[in-house]
Amino acid sequence: GQRGGAPPARLRGLTVALLVEGPLDAAAVEAEVRTPAAGAVVVFVGTAREESRGRKVVRLFYEAYGAMAEKRLSEICEEARAKHGALRVALRHRVGDCPVGEAGVVIAASAAHRAEAFGACRAVIEEIKVSAPLWKKEHYADGSAWVGQGS
Numbered sequence: 001g002q003r004g005g006a007p008p009a010r011l012r013g014l015t016v017a018l019l020v021e022g023p024l025d026a027a028a029v030e031a032e033v034r035t036p037a038a039g040a041v042v043v044f045v046g047t048a049r050e051e052s053r054g055r056k057v058v059r060l061f062y063e064a065y066g067a068m069a070e071k072r073l074s075e076i077c078e079e080a081r082a083k084h085g086a087l088r089v090a091l092r093h094r095v096g097d098c099p100v101g102e103a104g105v106v107i108a109a110s111a112a113h114r115a116e117a118f119g120a121c122r123a124v125i126e127e128i129k130v131s132a133p134l135w136k137k138e139h140y141a142d143g144s145a146w147v148g149q150g151s
Contacts, residue, residue: 018093020093055138058100060098
C-alpha cells in the first residue's frame with residue numbers, strides 16, 4: 001500500500017484501488033473520479049463504529065493479503081464500473097489500525113446519471129465484503145476478535 005495522494009501514473013485510468021496505511025482522504029478519492037462527462041459523483045465512506053455485537057469497540061485492525069488484495073479490489077471496481085455504466089471508480093481501503101470514527105474504506109464513483117453512480121458504489125462495497133482478501137479485527141475494552149472477511 002501507500003499513503004494518500006495521487007496514484008502512480010501506471011494506475012491512472014477508469015478505476016483505481018489502493019491499500020493505504022493511516023487516515024483516508026475522501027476528497028482526494030472523489031477528485032480522482034471527477035470528469036466533465038459526469039453528472040453525478042457518489043462517495044461512500046465506511047467508518048469504524050463504537051459498538052458492534054453489543055460490545056464497545058475501541059479500534060479496528062484491517063489486514064490484507066498485499067498485492068493480491070489490491071488486484072482483487074481493482075477487479076471489483078472495474079466489474080462494478082462496467083456493470084453499472086459508471087465512468088470512473090476509485091477506492092482506498094485502510095490497512096492496520098483504524099480508530100473509532102475514522103474511515104476504513106472510501107469508494108467514489110462517477111457517472112452520467114445518479115443511478116449508475118449509486119449502483120457502482122454500492123456494488124463495490126457489497127462485493128468487497130464477500131470476495132476481497134481483507135480481514136477485520138475488532139478491539140474492545142476487554143479483548144478482541146476477528147470478525148471475518150471484508151469491511
